[in-house]
Amino acid sequence: MLDTHLPGFTPWPAAEARKYRELGLWTGETFDDVLRARTAENPTALAVVDQARRWTYADLDARVDESACGLAELGIAAGDRVLVQLPNIAEFVEVIFALFRLGALPVFCLPAHRRAELVPIARAGRAVAMITCHHHQLFDHAALAAEVRAEVPALTRLIVLPDRDGTAVPEYAINFSELRGAPRNFPRADPSDVAFLQLSGGSTGIPKLIPRTHDDYLFSVRRSAELCELDTSTVYLAALPVAHNFPMSSPGILGALWAGGTVAMAADPTPATAFAAIEAFGATITGLVPPLARLWAERAEAGGTPDISSLRVLLVGGARCPDELAARLGPALGVTLQQVFGMAEGLVCYTRLDDPAEVIMSTQGRPMSEHDLVAVVDEEGEPVPPGTDGLLRTKGPYTIRGYYDNPAANERSFTADGWYRTGDVVCLRPDGNLVVKGRQDDRVNRGGEKVSAEELEEHLLAHPAVRDAIIVSVPDSHLGERTCAFVLATDPALPPTLLSVRKFVRERGVAAWKLPDLVEVVDSFPETGVGKTSRRALRAALLTASNHGNAS
Numbered sequence: 001m002l003d004t005h006l007p008g009f010t011p012w013p014a015a016e017a018r019k020y021r022e023l024g025l026w027t028g029e030t031f032d033d034v035l036r037a038r039t040a041e042n043p044t045a046l047a048v049v050d051q052a053r054r055w056t057y058a059d060l061d062a063r064v065d066e067s068a069c070g071l072a073e074l075g076i077a078a079g080d081r082v083l084v085q086l087p088n089i090a091e092f093v094e095v096i097f098a099l100f101r102l103g104a105l106p107v108f109c110l111p112a113h114r115r116a117e118l119v120p121i122a123r124a125g126r127a128v129a130m131i132t133c134h135h136h137q138l139f140d141h142a143a144l145a146a147e148v149r150a151e152v153p154a155l156t157r158l159i160v161l162p163d164r165d166g167t168a169v170p171e172y173a174i175n176f177s178e179l180r181g182a183p184r185n186f187p188r189a190d191p192s193d194v195a196f197l198q199l200s201g202g203s204t205g206i207p208k209l210i211p212r213t214h215d216d217y218l219f220s221v222r223r224s225a226e227l228c229e230l231d232t233s234t235v236y237l238a239a240l241p242v243a244h245n246f247p248m249s250s251p252g253i254l255g256a257l258w259a260g261g262t263v264a265m266a267a268d269p270t271p272a273t274a275f276a277a278i279e280a281f282g283a284t285i286t287g288l289v290p291p292l293a294r295l296w297a298e299r300a301e302a303g304g305t306p307d308i309s310s311l312r313v314l315l316v317g318g319a320r321c322p323d324e325l326a327a328r329l330g331p332a333l334g335v336t337l338q339q340v341f342g343m344a345e346g347l348v349c350y351t352r353l354d355d356p357a358e359v360i361m362s363t364q365g366r367p368m369s370e371h372d373l374v375a376v377v378d379e380e381g382e383p384v385p386p387g388t389d390g391l392l393r394t395k396g397p398y399t400i401r402g403y404y405d406n407p408a409a410n411e412r413s414f415t416a417d418g419w420y421r422t423g424d425v426v427c428l429r430p431d432g433n434l435v436v437k438g439r440q441d442d443r444v445n446r447g448g449e450k451v452s453a454e455e456l457e458e459h460l461l462a463h464p465a466v467r468d469a470i471i472v473s474v475p476d477s478h479l480g481e482r483t484c485a486f487v488l489a490t491d492p493a494l495p496p497t498l499l500s501v502r503k504f505v506r507e508r509g510v511a512a513w514k515l516p517d518l519v520e521v522v523d524s525f526p527e528t529g530v531g532k533t534s535r536r537a538l539r540a541a542l543l544t545a546s547n548h549g550n551a552s
Helices: 014-022 031-041 057-073 090-102 115-125 141-151 214-227 245-249 252-258 271-281 290-302 323-333 357-362 407-413 453-461 498-507 535-544
Strands: 046-049 054-056 081-085 105-108 127-133 157-161 194-199 209-213 235-238 262-265 285-288 313-316 336-342 348-350 373-377 390-395 420-428 434-439 444-446 449-451 466-476 480-489 518-521
Touching: 014 214, 031 057, 031 090, 031 214, 031 252, 046 057, 046 090, 054 057, 057 090, 081 090, 081 115, 081 141, 090 105, 090 194, 090 262, 105 115, 115 127, 115 141, 115 209, 127 141, 141 157, 209 214, 214 245, 214 252, 214 348, 235 252, 235 271, 245 252, 245 336, 252 262, 262 271, 271 290, 285 290, 290 313, 290 323, 313 323, 323 336, 323 357, 323 453, 336 357, 373 420, 407 420, 434 453, 444 466, 449 453, 453 466, 453 480, 453 498, 466 535, 480 535, 498 518
Parallel strands: 046 262, 081 105, 081 127, 105 194, 127 157, 235 262, 235 285, 285 313, 313 336, 444 480, 480 518
Antiparallel strands: 046 054, 194 209, 336 348, 373 390, 390 420, 420 434, 444 449, 466 480
């Protein structure tokens, strides 16, 4: 058995780890064990499909073995960190399982990342190699990888997947499709050790890398698959960028593979592409962030779409799903909605498929394991009264105890006794379901009064002239911060005005200090690499503007 003991990793206390094993939460299984087991059980079952690939479990296992041998021939060894920046293609699964088999650790990057993100990630992860594609969405990722390699001396191996049209891989890179190596047996990884590194959302400065072990992550994957009722007939459509935690494990591609089902890759999450993929692959379940879910509902309601009747469950997460959107999705798309709230650091909450409609429409679910511990506290860390908004803390069998080799971030984000400070503002209902009210840093401090972005957005979404809305703070010399509402108009020819919005919200019984101070009508919201609306970019747009004279 291989034991890499990654330096900079904070393990669970020995007594807790022993308890999780005795309870059967940590089963001692590795990711490679999962693939080998499913291949042995049903080698001819379809494992992965995309627009050009269709691999059975036997096909996938053979490709993984060949690629692992080829990577080993390049000198990549167990414990080495390897940046993986790939779009939603079948080869993503091949690459990560080849690294798992080899014992190397994928460091998951998103296709939208560029040099400013990738260089710090590579340095923080001490990466020795990078695996990427040549071109994606008219962008040259091979050239980008070469820039990263030039700035990170330790990153000596640049491996590029060739374009499917046959375009030659640049001479400065290694062609992934030509990797070859003598057949060999790889030592089995230690299930308690780190399997890969993920990125924490919204990290700044030194990237916060999240170390996930085989034991803890496979428990999360297995429990997610059980709650989402996956089985061998499941076809999970990866619509969001698949390197993100949500489409990877909630229940994601790994949940589908754990259940012996099929992973289907959509090239992008737009309705035009994704609806066609649902029809072509017979997708039964997928996950979206709220802005994309709204686009899907609007497109389906307009009619004339491909047949998406195979889709039975839609998970919505990554951000709070507004109640009005939650109520709309089932009828529009013909699915059962399942809300999911979680984080790459650990805790995942789901509404259950058989929950009452009120729970599914208005909460973000309850922890998926009885062994998840949650606490709702004030800014001093003291418990708040039941039903009161507060800051969420958590720990449990799949919530990490520290970021990878980042003591400063650990001091900010973890208590001395191992609780993770999530930064989420939530309300814990008597029935155990959480209602997410926003992020701690999404609250506008207006003259000492706190304005919840999520709460005000809910009111704005009820305005007939508002299609979507995002609240951000604006620095103010008198109040400290003011409230700006960025809105998408239902009818661009008749945009809402500041006066009409303030009047509407006030008539809904909202306190005067919660009313928006500014309204900016925009054509679209800037997005992060995983399709979430970027509040940071909206704030930056306001700060760089010479004035706010174009506010309605």
